[in-house]
Every structure is written in structure tokens, then in C-alpha cells.
Amino acid sequence: MRIRILTALVALIAGTCPFAQAQQKGPMSIEVFPFELEDKSAGAGIIAPDDYDRRYLVESAKVAKDMLSKSGRFLIVDVRAENEQAAAPHGLRNCGGCEAPIAKAHGASLALLGVVTRVNRTEHTMFIRILDAETGKQVSAGFTNLRMGANHAWPRSAKWLMTNRILR
Numbered sequence: 508m509r510i511r512i513l514t515a516l517v518a519l520i521a522g523t524c525p526f527a528q529a530q531q532k533g534p535m536s537i538e539v540f541p542f543e544l545e546d547k548s549a550g551a552g553i554i555a556p557d558d559y560d561r562r563y564l565v566e567s568a569k570v571a572k573d574m575l576s577k578s579g580r581f582l583i584v585d586v587r588a589e590n591e592q593a594a595a596p597h598g599l600r601n602c603g604g605c606e607a608p609i610a611k612a613h614g615a616s617l618a619l620l621g622v623v624t625r626v627n628r629t630e631h632t633m634f635i636r637i638l639d640a641e642t643g644k645q646v647s648a649g650f651t652n653l654r655m656g657a658n659h660a661w662p663r664s665a666k667w668l669m670t671n672r673i674l675r
Contacts, residue, residue, distance in 0.1 A: 535617055537575060537637070538584040538610040542568045542621035542665070543598045548628060563658040567621060567665040571635065574669040575619070584615040598622075604643045611640035621665060629657050633664040635673055649673050 542564040544556055575581040599606045600622045610618035621635045630653055637647040649672025651664050 534580055534582045536584050536615045537581045537617040537619055538586060538606075538613055538615035538640075539568055539572045539575065539619045540599055540606050540609075540621075541565070542571075542623060542661075543600050544623050544625060545598070545600060546625045548625050550628065551625070560658050563661040564623065566662040567623065567633075570662045570665040571619060571621060571669055571673075574666070574674060578674055580674075581617075584610070584613055586613045604638055607638040607640050607643040610638075615640050617646065621668075623661050623664070625658075626653065630655060631658075631661065631664070633661065633668060635665070635668050637673065647673050 544560055544564055546556065572583050576583050599609075599620050606618040606620050610616075616639070618638045618640050619635065620638075621633065624632045624634070626632065632653055633651045635649050636645055638644065639646050649668040651668060654660060654664050656663065
């Protein structure tokens with residue numbers, strides 16, 4: 508009896524989850540925005556982000572795109588990122604969810620934004636959130652606790668978040 512009740516509850520909850528509904532209806536379109544760096548380290552005002560930082564931010568976003576695509580639940584909407592800077596000159600992370608209407612304008616149902624927070628040159632955290640493009644409401648999010656590793660570890664953090672928080 509308990510197993511039947513538990514099974515019914517799981518089915519009910521899964522039916523209300525946007526990602527579960529996506530599996531029932533087919534893949535949902537999602538725009539993955541370029542990952543952003545929020546440098547909170549002591550050297551932030553002295554050492555500007557460099558080519559390695561930019562490379563690993565791009566690689567982190569690619570990890571997210573690849574994993575979403577391979578899951579079979581999402582179709583990636585690829586749009587050039589040049590206009591987002593004009594919409595949010597201090598980063599999408601600081602615009603109060605403006606990535607949702609941008610994604611909607613690009614034809615996506617969902618918007619994914621990843622933010623790496625550099626604590627110091629060898630430690631960082633990462634946050635990934637997915638917003639419903641229609642309502643702007645958060646449908647999924649994941650946050651890493653403090654992770655050891657300089658910028659070369661950012662793609663690994665993206666993989667961990669996608670595996671253990673976003674796609675599970």
C-alpha cells in the first residue's frame with residue numbers, strides 16, 4: 508500500500524515538474540547564455556579577466572549546452588551574444604532575470620545563465636539557473652559550494668552542476 512501511495516506521489520510531482528513535462532511533450536527550447544565571471548578576489552581591481560578566464564567561461568557554457576542537448580530533453584537555441592551586453596551592461600547576473608525575455612525574443616522557452624564567482628585565484632563557486640522565458644520564474648538552479656581549482660576547473664564545476672543539480 509505504501510509503495511502505491513509513494514508511486515502516485517512521485518508521478519504527481521513529476522507531472523508538475525517543467526522538465527518532466529518537457530519529456531512528455533518533446534524537447535524544450537533553451538538558450539544558454541555566455542557564462543559570466545564575478546571576480547570577488549582581492550586582485551579583482553588589479554588583475555583584469557584574461558584570455559584564459561574567457562576560454563574557461565566559454566568551455567563551461569559549452570559543457571552545459573552539450574549536456575542539455577545529449578539529455579534529449581532540450582533543443583539549444585544558438586544566438587550570437589553581442590546584444591546581451593547592451594541589455595545588461597553590468598552582466599545578466601545583475602539585471603533581475605532579464606535573460607528570460609531575451610530568450611523569449613529569440614524563440615526559446617527557457618533561459619540558462621551560469622555565473623562563476625572567483626573567491627581567489629585558486630577557489631571559486633558556480634551558480635547555474637534556468638528561468639521560464641514566458642514568466643521569468645526560476646524552474647531549476649544549482650550552486651557549487653567552494654571548489655578548489657583555478658579557472659581551468661570551471662568546466663568541471665559546470666559538469667558537476669549539470670549532472671547533480673540541473674539534469675538529475
